[in-house]
Amino acid sequence: MTDLFSHYDNGPTTSLPQRARPSKLEDYVGLDRLLDENPSLRGLFHDGRPFQIVLYGPPGVGKTTLARLLSQSRDFIELSAATATIKELRDKLEVAKKRTTNSTLPALCFIDEIHRFTKVQQDVLLEPLEEGIVSFIFATTENPFVTLTPALLSRVRCIELPPISPDDLREILKRAAEVEQIIVSDTYIDEIIAISDGDARAALKVLEEAIEKERALSLHSAQARITIDTNSLNLKSLKLRRARTESSHYELASALIKSIRASKRSDALYYLARLIVEDEDPRFIARRLAIFASEDIGPINNQALAVANSTFSLLEKVGMPEGKFLLAHCVIYLCDSPKSTSVKDLINEAISIAQRSRNHRVPKDLRGSITDIERRYQDGE
Secondary structure, three states: OOOOOHHHOOOOOOOHHHHOOOOOHHHOOOHHHHHHHOOOHHHHHHOOOOOEEEEEOOOOOOHHHHHHHHOOOOOEEEEEOOOOOHHHHHHHHHHHHHHHHOOOOOOEEEEEOHHHOOHHHHHHOHHHHHHOOOEEEEEEOOOHHHHOOHHHHOOOEEEEOOOOOHHHHHHHHHHHHHHHOOEEOHHHHHHHHHHHOOOHHHHHHHHHHHHHHHHHHHOOOOOOOOEEOOOOOOHHHHHHHHHHHHHHHHHHHHHHHHHHHOOOHHHHHHHHHHHHHOOOOHHHHHHHHHHHHHHHHHHHHOHHHHHHHHHHHHHHHHOOOOHHHHHHHHHHHHHHOOOOOHHHHHHHHHHHHHHHOOOOOOOHHHOOOOOHHHHHHHOOO
């Protein structure tokens, strides 16, 4: 008897964005435009010399894909700044140096989400960058001129990868359809492009969901040729789901603060953990905790602000993942502290009065020193 779920058994074990990645640099969609806009990269990628670049741009524009394609024929070492410790970073850099000495091409060290490195972690990279033995590619979705230290920026070349154009997205989706051996209507591709905002990963995930649904409904095997059209998936629900994902950043942060305000330790730690799991920037969390210490606790416990400030400062030195202990420590302290909104109430009241009395002059006894001309005028001279 045929198993009802047997059509899944031989299915792919990786996601469509992974399966659709090009295997050769020349197949990278948008490469010609990238090289036209950055002509110096042509020699940089092919002459075998070490290079150090930062690829920055929104999610899903091909930063990781480009880095992996450039690693071909080289030893490739990959790190995520979201989880790497300083020790791990030093160890990986040492491995990269050793591999370079035993190879005709310099090893390539790829560090994703470089903006998550603290200043101390970024400083660890300065000497290897200065030596110019190993090639480096750093990737970030943030503005590198804001999140990276001046010392690091002076040693790298920053290259922006903009959102993928509709024409390039169409090409990516059509290639993915060929990989999956499916037929996708042009209308459906246009609708995917419209909701993807230049994000190839998001576009491919939409297509992947449509494929999975169609195969499940038709009970085809994973290798069967199927047709995807506008009836294959409710794109409106995907738009809503995407909006919800983008808003979860603020929802989780709000839930964390409200749980601390209610002195609910377990809830607060849960939402802190959710933010960490979602790869939220720990500095964003630390800033919110510092604001809470002043806005919701204030002078009733001045130590709360000191604890929050210390957490932020130490987080810059320690980094993640160990930084989670600092954040949890601070959250527990703020939960257990007495609460008072006196700072917020008093400054808001003062601002309200100030807005209504902008034309009032400062009393003479409170003014600063006056000039000789003003003094003679006041004396009637």
